[in-house]
Amino acid sequence: MYERKIIPNLNCGLDLVGEVLYGKWKMRLLWFINEGHKRPSELQRKIPDATRRVLNIQLKELEEHELVSKIIYPVVPPKVEYSLTDFGKTLIPVISAIGNWGDEYEERLRALILKRLD
Amino acid sequence: MYERKIIPNLNCGLDLVGEVLYGKWKMRLLWFINEGHKRPSELQRKIPDATRRVLNIQLKELEEHELVSKIIYPVVPPKVEYSLTDFGKTLIPVISAIGNWGDEYEERLRALILKRLD
DNA sequence: TCATATAGGGATAAATTAATCCCCTATTGT
């Protein structure tokens, strides 16, 4: 695994949240798990732009941060299920607020973002 | 300026928010500007962990995304003031929700994050 | 005359994150 060379700042709430929520797909993973899409293959189908590899990595980090828990069923073919921990559930309203803002200003945001890409 | 090589996904609200809010210091900049710290040097003092360079870059992006506006007073020594646009103000409750969650679980988050750094 | 404050930016290096590529396990169905 990658080992940090710079110790992160953990001064305020925003720093702390950043540490667990930064990551291109993390909020979406939490969101879809909360919606009941528990298995890795389901999550991959919900987020086709990400590779399985990255999803695995980000899921593992979410697990280490105790936001999700993982159950591995000892069956063949393998079966795995993720679910939110109680701690992870407390994040849902926050993610919801973020997503709602994005949805509300969707048109405007899309235009602004595209404009900046030349 | 850096020119992207991969077109970002802009599928859902979360993608869109990410485009304007990703950036290590952006939420803090918006927050402090909202609190009335308008001048670059003030902002730098509020965020001493960031270099002026980075703050300038991120402020510029916030400006291009119409979240903040910038006034340059033609005086010497130079004077500049940032303020939130109406659009930018709509983000404050969202940032607030994020920061509050971080503050609420500060102890736990700090412990979890530090544990993962070995 | 020299340091300080104010605001800014180019060029480059370093750090971090994400993407690519390829490989493994074991069972069921064709």
Added chain:
DNA sequence: ACAATAGGGGATTAATTTATCCCTATATGA
């Protein structure tokens, strides 16, 4: 025998983001 399905991971490269270093300008105060 072989493909498909399910879940996973090492090694490496590419992309992106931050940090460093250094330089510009002008006025004021010591």
